[in-house]
Amino acid sequence: MKRHALFRIALLINLLNATAAFASVPRLINYQGVLTDAVGVVLEGAHDLAFSIYEDSTATTAAWTEVHSAVPLSKGVFSVILGGLTPITDEVFAGSSRWLGIGVDSSQETAPRMRLTSVPWAIRSAVADSARVAASGGGGESLWESDGQNVYRSLGRIGLGTANPVSSLHISNSNPDVTLDMTSASTDLGPEIVLSRGGLTQARVYWARTDSAVHITNPIRDGIIIKGNRLGINVSKPRAVLHLRDATSTAWLGDPTGLLVRPYRLSGRYDQYIPFGSYSVLDVSDSSSVAQRAIMGTSLKGTGGYFSGSQGVRAGGSDYGVYASSYKLNGSSNNPIGVYANVGAEPSVTSGSKYGLRGYVSGGASTNYAVYGYATGATTNYAGYFSGNVRVTGTLTKGAGAFEIDHPLDPANMYLRHSFVESPEMLNVYSGTCVLDANGKAVVELPKYFEALNRSYRYQLTCVGSYAPVFIAQEISGNTFTIAGGIIGTTVCWQVTGVRKDAYAQAHPIIVEENKSNDQVHKYLHPQLYNKSAENGVDSNDDN
Template sequence: MKKISHLMKLAVIATLLLLFQNIEAQAPEKMSYQAVIRNASNALVANQAIGVRISIMKTSPGGTEMYKEVFNPNPTTSSNGLLTLEIGSGTPVNGTFAAIDWSSGPYFVKVEIDPAGGTSYSLISDSQLLSVPYALYSKSTSGISGTANSVPKFTAANVIGNSQMTDDGTSVGVNVGTLNNNIKFQVNATTGGNTIRGMLIGTPATAIATAGSIYGESTTGIGVIGVSGSQNGVYGLSTGTLGGTVGVSTGTGNGIWGVATGAGVAGFFDGGTTGRGIIVSNGASGIGTSTPTGRLTVMQPATPVAGLDDYPAISGYSYTVQGALKGGVYGYYNGSNYGTGLQGTGYNGVNNTDANTTFGVGNQDLGVYGSANTAGVMGASIGGIGVVGYNKNASFAATTGIGNTYGVYGNAQTVGGATVPNVRYGVYGFASGATTNYAGYFSGNVQITGSIAKGSGTFKIDHPLDPENKYLYHSFVESPDMMNIYNGNITTDANGNAIVKLPEYFSALNKDFRYQLTVIGTFANAIVSQEVKNNTFEIKTDKPSVKVSWQVTGIRKDNYANAHRVIPEVEKEPEMKGRYLHPVEMGKSRSLGIDEYTRPKNTSEIQKDIKTDNKEVKQVQNQQNKDEVAGVIIKKENVEK
């Protein structure tokens, strides 16, 4: 091992004296160290990188290690072999130099070096620090009694103690126990008064943004945040014409931002009995969205909040007694032009301004317009009518450009780039839960230009034998059975035989088969020689090569038909007894019609209809009387003959 000599004591004393001279100005938390490095031959180790490790030991050279550091890069000796460095500026291995409590010494400095620049350190010194370095401690403690991080104040004429202010180098607080590093300046009030009160004395500046008694400005964050556990985070009171609380955003941030994390209110605006709660003079406003697209945009969150999003995004309620004049939600359009009073557009819906080219109803004078992926307009009623569509003005046809007038118009089609579903419904009706249910009820003629797919179908008339109390139903083949008909032509072979092939599903769908055979073109006998079996039956004629027209009927036996057999004779509902589906045709007044009973009408319409009905009834009765007289005459003539 190389022999190393040093000038430890002299270097430390000289350095600490130099440190003491600068401590009042800057108080650097470092100590200078110098030593002359020689090799085993007592020659100077000049211009060479040296590995150095320094430790601060408490109580004794072998006591508690309070701090240890190494130097990287390694310090280099001078041409005279002098090693110069600052204790406290190296790379800490254990503890921090700033955390050493110099008041609880004594302290010793242990110096270890590796002349070869490695980490094979050898001890060269373990000297005690003398009184001069303790200027680091005495500077801040001589004559002062206080707590760390507390900003001092004069508690008496010649006494300095703790103030309410604390400063940990990152945050500053007033009356704050533990500082929050995320808050640069924090003030706590525990007496129930105002935390911060600002008062502007004199005439305020012209610009509102700089006229407040408290002014908060941030280039990237939030100007002012107010948080209260039970009262008001920010409370603004104005007794004049300027605002109590004014928030101005010159960038993309928020002028005023209120947050309620408990049961409180994020923003409360009370206009009193003569003022206004909230006024938005310009710009777009959003509730639930930071990117409103209109004067007011209300949006529910993607993840609904229970108890809050169980209701519509906007609910309007009116307390006024004059319900016809005031409403919970009122949509109005400038009367001097065509427009839409209230517009609703849902998922994959079409905005009214685009609906003209899509549906032929856009850009028109509409009271309510609804367009959505599921339901454009939905109406629900406990005991009345969910949705009523009424066309009052025939000139509306010219307005829409469609050429017709509609009480209710349903249209389902692909719109824009929306995904095309497998099934669309122009109008969809569903009814259940009553004795008699109608998913759709039409009084009058029904025009269908497409096809009909149905589970079953019947006609329904007043029962000829008891029209006041019963209906009569038949399936569409004018039969009380749910009958299917199959027919065709076939020619028998040279032996007079023919096999008729029926659809594969015939036997699974039908039962109770009936047959009809008609010979065409010649006189011959034809019989069904083999009834239906495996979806075929056989015909035999007494002559060869005979053309036979055949017909087979069957009664449906599928599950739906079995569960919904046609009941020919049915009692009318109690409230419908004494009323008719076709009253005029039965020689009765139109007012006795079931349609008249179920259709909403006002008093004037009913009175008008009664007059018309009486006239029509008389006409029917006169015609019936004529027919009866004519019948009597015919019978008399037949008897005479």
């Protein structure tokens, strides 16, 4: 390996304190040296030089590195500016000593490393770490002192915008006449901030020794008080986490457990209210068994609570994510709605899906309900009502089923209903008619998917107009079957049923008979049909 010797003949460091008061100091180092080979012969030409700064003379990890390519040498002399390619940050010179190492043409660094030292007058800059600042006049008497971390003064007052400060900190703006004072005028008060205008106090912020609370007041009302974890507005002693009082009334609207603000009553009438009603905030640390509501909205004519945003309401809880109730007042024509969702889109939005209500449940519960409906007590009860198409991708379990349409013979006045056909098996039914040919036969073609979907085929044949001993001459194969045994021109009605064998049917077969779970024993889907009370219903354990 070719070895080089480096004689460092000059080092000018312009990297000074970056936080100088009046100028931005360049973070650059002017470095010059002479490069020779191992026997002292100076080098010529261009060479790659790598400069690194270390915390000590033997450190293996550099705090900073910069490579200068093809540096020209004249009689071995070179000159470079360090920091122009890789910035030299404050952290590079954060320690008490630093060492410079130099590598030539990707070879090992020259030895030994050189310790970097201060430019003589830069030594004075070290005083800045513990300097006394803001000397006054030419005498140099200190107004401010510093201990290296804090800047402070022990005596006197500070005035901004005024030559006659009246408190520890006095800020004044003569146009308009607004002042801010920081003082401790009373023995009962701690630090105090006073906001004034036109010589009159407009607001005060202070800490009172008498109640160990922070007060924000104005000359008219008690204002805001913060005591421990309680916040009071227009009260002198908050009795809840949040305690409010009507600014125009002397009545207390809170109670020991929380806050209740009723809607304003207009003109002395109980039927006139501001559209946005009331809310209640309870102390969440209250361990009483009384039902608590962190936020409760009430409005007899209007909106109890209004939320707007990309997620209008986002709720979560150990029992209820969203709990909504509604009731109908006497004489009201409105239909109460517990939860009402209305989803729209701008006219330019023509793609994607919208959901008025979307339910999703996951986890390890014994039974999950993405949407659960329960209705009782009325003449007609609908746990769910859908006006439009309903798509179910899973298994639909029901007590009974029917279609309902406007009656074809009297659509204006009557409905027509037909019941579903039920079976303990997952059956598909196919039917049709055919006419027998000259050989008394007919070949019936079924859908192409028939055999892929069905198994366990069953047949029924009925002749129309005359009797014939028709039979299935060839069972279903290739999605066709053959009828024979009749005479030419005979019409035959046929019906074929098959049991589903598709992947879903095999994974989710109908369990015809099943024992009730322990929590449903002696419970009924329809207890009233067995002369049982509603408490004997399978839904009686659910909160409704």
